[in-house]
Amino acid sequence: xxxxxRVLKKYATxxxxxxxxxxxxxxxxxxxxxxxxxxxxxxxxxxxxxxxTDFEEYTDPLGENIWPTDRxxxxxxxxxxxxxxxxxxxxxxxxxxxxxxxxTIQEQMVRxxxxxxxxxxxxxxxxxxxxxxxxxxxxxxxxxxKNVLWAVTLSEEDGRVTTYLDGTYQDxxxxxxGGRWRPEx
Numbered sequence: 001x002x003x004x005x006r007v008l009k010k011y012a013t014x015x016x017x018x019x020x021x022x023x024x025x026x027x028x029x030x031x032x033x034x035x036x037x038x039x040x041x042x043x044x045x046x047x048x049x050x051x052x053t054d055f056e057e058y059t060d061p062l063g064e065n066i067w068p069t070d071r072x073x074x075x076x077x078x079x080x081x082x083x084x085x086x087x088x089x090x091x092x093x094x095x096x097x098x099x100x101x102x103x104t105i106q107e108q109m110v111r112x113x114x115x116x117x118x119x120x121x122x123x124x125x126x127x128x129x130x131x132x133x134x135x136x137x138x139x140x141x142x143x144x145x146k147n148v149l150w151a152v153t154l155s156e157e158d159g160r161v162t163t164y165l166d167g168t169y170q171d172x173x174x175x176x177x178g179g180r181w182r183p184e185x
Contacts, residue, residue: 014049014149017103020075021047021152022163024086026177029159035174043090044156046135048112049099051147058145059110062095066107075103090154096138101149112138120144122167129171133157139164 028043035042048055072078072085089097095109117124122144128137139151143164151164159174 014101017049017075017099017101018150018152018163020079020082021049021099021150022161024083025152025154025161026172027083028087028090029154029161029174029177032159035159041156042159043087043154044094044135045086045090045152045154046096046139047099047150047152048096048139048142048148049101049150049152051101051149053100053106054147055098055110058113058115058142059096059098060113062109062111065093065095065109067093067097067105067109069105069107073105075099075105077103112142114138114141115145126167131158131160131171136162136169140167140169143167143169 025045025047028045032042034040067089068085072081075082089109093109096112097109098106100106115123120141123141126140126144128140132140133155136153136155139153139162142148143151144167149165153162153164154160155162159177161172161174161177163170163172
């Protein structure tokens with residue numbers, strides 16, 4: 001909780017930013033109705049919210065995969081605009097989406113390099129549950145980096161949404177998304 005308090009103190013809008021990103025990931029998961037169809041992949045997202053813009057030291061550009069900043073540049077500007085662009089990206093692009101602490105979305109999507117033990121303290125002690133694929137493991141490892149505030153993933157396999165903070169995660173399997181506000185099926 002100490003780490004969360006530090007983040008919230010430094011970035012006044014970080015909880016709103018995190019809530020908006022998680023809400024959009026949950027919405028896309030709930031709106032997709034083909035999770036049980038064979039050979040069908042659902043929407044997939046990987047957001048990294050970073051404190052600074054020096055993420056190049058642990059990321060590589062992922063080719064032509066870009067976030068259309070001409071349609072949505074800042075997460076909190078337009079909830080519906082952000083949702084629409086996130087949906088397009090979730091079905092058509094791959095890689096991590098970098099968002100700075102002020103909510104600005106970087107155009108280039110990236111591949112995130114795994115940290116080594118000397119580079120990031122605590123990475124050797126991480127434990128990965130069986131359900132975690134490479135995107136989720138990457139988000140968990142990357143959440144240990146000093147300038148990473150949050151990470152959020154939406155799994156294309158089963159619609160689970162997971163949030164990451166400082167080497168910990170909170171997992172929301174699709175059946176639990178929305179909690180008491182979830183509409184009855």
